[in-house]
Amino acid sequence: MDLLENLNKNQKEAVLQTEGPLLILAGAGSGKTRVITHRIAHLIHDKGVRPYNIFAVTFTNKAAEEMKSRVMSIVGSGGNSVFIKTFHSAAVYILRRYGGEIGISPNFTIYDTKDQEALIKRILISMKLDPKKIKPNSIASKISEIKDSREFIEGTDLSLLVPEYFTFDFMDVFEQYEEELVNNNALDFNDLLIKTVHLLRKSPTALEQMQFSWKYFMIDEYQDTNYSQYLIAKYLASATKNLCVVGDDDQSIYSWRGADIRNILNFEKDYENARVITLEENYRSTKEILDAAYSVIQNNSSRKSKSIIAFRGEGEPVTWCQANNEYGEGDYVANTIISLKNRENLSNGDFAVFYRTNAQSRVFEEVMRREGIPYRIIGGLKFYDRKEIKDILAYLKFLVNPNDMISLFRIINTPPRGIGKATQDKMTDISKEMNVTEWKVIEDDLLTGRVPKGLDNFKNIINGLLSEMAKIPVETSLSKFVMEIVDRSGYRNSLVEEKSVESNSRLDNIDEFINSIYEYEQMNPGASPEQFIQDISLYTSEQNPEEEDRENCVTLMTIHNAKGLEFPVVFLTGMEENTFPHKLCVDFEDALEEERRLCYVGITRAMDRIYLTSTELRRSFAGIDYKQPSRFIAEIPQNLIDIKYYESTHQVGGGRAGYGSSSVKEPPAMKRASAPMGGGSGGSSGFSKGGSGGDSKFSLKERVVHPKYGVGRVVKIEGTGDNIKLTISFGVTKKVFMEKYSPLEKLN
C-alpha cells in the first residue's frame, strides 16, 4: 500500500517530515486527520517505528476514538498499541504509573465538577460561610481558572487573578480546597494536568522512562492547549524533539478552559528549527459551504488571514430555515432527513444535528423518536451522571480510595440506614479533631455517645466488600463485584421494594451499567477497579454505553463536541441571537469572536449540505423568548442562501398538555419566509420530490384551487396510490384531503 497516494504536496511533506519539531497549520477540512493518521502509519510501516513508540493526543473522547479507528483502518490491529488518548486520559495513565514519585498513590480518585462543588460547599460551611451567598459553582470555576493559569503553575503571584468582588477570603477557601484534595487522595481535572507537569519536572527517572517508550509525539488541536498541556508536550518531547503539533487558530474554541493561543503562535520561537507546513486545500466541503463559513469567520478581527481552496467545487446552496418555534425546527430537521434519505442514497449516519447547548437536544430527541429515526446523542446527558449510577460508582470509588469522603458521605446513608446528618456531622468533627479520615472514625469506632445501629451495619458492608474486592481478578471479576455492591449495600433491595416506574428504570440502568462493566472487562482484561473508575471518570458516555452501530443513527451533539468530525449533511440549529451566539457572550468582543469561531467550526463540519435553522420563539425555563436570527446568518452573503420557513402547530407556551402528545399533531405548513434579507435563489424545496407521496399528481408548494376554500398551497403529501393525503394551506387554515376524492385542481 502506498501511504502517500492521494495526498497533495503539502500533506505528503507533513507525513514525511517525521523528525524534529513540526507545526502543521491545517484549515478546516484540509485533511488534517488524514495527515495525522497517515503520518502514524508512515512511521510504523516505512520507518519501522514501533506502534507503542508513538504518542498522540487530542481533546475530546470523540476525536480520540475517531483517530484511533482511522489509524487502525490503515495499519490494522497494530494500531491498537499506538498511544492515542485525550490529554486528560494520558495524564491519568502517566500519574497512575509514575505518580508515586511525587506522592500520588495509584488509587487516586478523580473529582468531577460535581464532586468539586460538593467539596467546596463543605469547606464553606466549615468556614461559616453561606453557600447560598457564595456559590460553590462560581468558586469552583474560579479555582479552575486559576489552576489553568501560568501563574499558578509557576508559583508566581496569584493575587491579580482573584476578582475584587470576592468579599470573602477566597485564598483561604482555595488553600483548604487544595488541602482537602490531598486529604481525600483526590485530583480534580486541572490537577491531572498540573500534577503531570509537576511529575515531569520533579522526576528525571519517570521522564526518562516515558521517553524510553515514547519517541514520536503528535498533539492535535494545538490551538486549544493550555499552559500545562503545552508544558507536558514540551517535556515529553524534550529528548527526541519529534514533536508534531497540528492546529488552526480559527478553530480555537476552548479559551474558557484556559486555552492559550500563544502556544501555537510561538511554536516557531519555542522550538528551534521548527518546520511549518500549511494545508490550505479543503477536501471536505462544497464551495458554498466554505464560502459561507469564510464569510462568517472573516468578521473576526484577531485572526491570521489565510487562503483556502475549495477542492470539490460547487454543490447545493446553503439552506436557512426559520421555524415558528423549537418544535417547528425539530420537525423541519426530521422531515428534511426523511426526504433526503428518500431522494438520495443517504443513511442515518450521514446526518448530524448540532446545537449550542445540550438543553436544546430534548426537542430533537422527541421528534426523532416520534418519526422513528434512530439517533444517538454524544455527550450531554451522561449515562454516568444518573443518580443510581453515581451512587454505585461512589461505592466503588470509596472502596478503592477510603480517603474519599465525598463518596463516603454520598453512600453512607444510601439506601437509608438511619445514619443522618447529626451522626455525619459528629464524624466530621471527630475526624478533624483526631486528624484521621472519616472512614477511620467508623472503622475504629471512634464515635462517642449515641451511635446509630446502622453505622455498624455500614461498616460491615464496607469491610465485607473490601475483602471481596481483593479477590479481583482471580476469584471474582469486576462486574460480579459491582453486582455484589448493588446487592450487599441493600441498594437493589430498596429499589425493588419501591416498585415504582422510576425505581424500575433505575434497576434497568444499573443492570445496563453492570453490562457495560462486563464489556469493559472483556476489552481490558485484568483491569483493576482503580483503573476502571479512573477511565470512567473521564469518559462522557453516550446514552447507552453499547450503542447501535453508528451508521444507523443520526448524530446529535453540541458544536464543541463536533470539532474534528465531518458529516455529509449538517444541521446547525438554534441560529438565533442569545442562543448562538450565546447570551453570555454577546456583550464581550473576545467571547463573541470565539462564538464566531464556533460557528465556523460548525459550518465546516458539513461535506455536502448545510442547513441553518432558527426559531421565532423558543421556550426556556424562564418563559417564552422571542428570537432574532443570529448575526452569523446575516454575515453570510444572500446569494449563497436558500431561505425557507417552517411552521409547526405545536404552540409554545400552551402548557404541559400541549407537549409530547405529538402523534396527533396537525400537519405542519411550509411557506416562503418573508426573509429580512430578501429572497433566496428560489431553488428547490428540501421536500420537492420527497415523501412517500411521490406518485401524487401534485407537488409540494404547488398552488391549487378548491371550489369551497379557494386558492391554497400544497404543504404536505403523504401516502401512496389511492391513499394519498394532501395537506393544503389556505392562508391561516390547513385542510387535509384524500387526493382521490378531493375536488382539488391545479392552478394555472
Add this chain to the structure above:
DNA sequence: TTGAGGCTTTCAACA
C-alpha cells in the same frame, strides 16, 4: 432520623 411536599434555582461549552 426519615421522607413527603413545597420552594428555589438552574442551562454554556469539555475533560
Add this chain to the structure above:
DNA sequence: AAAGCCTCAA
C-alpha cells in the same frame, strides 16, 4: 421542567 434544598410532621 427538573433537580436540589429545606421544612416539618411522624
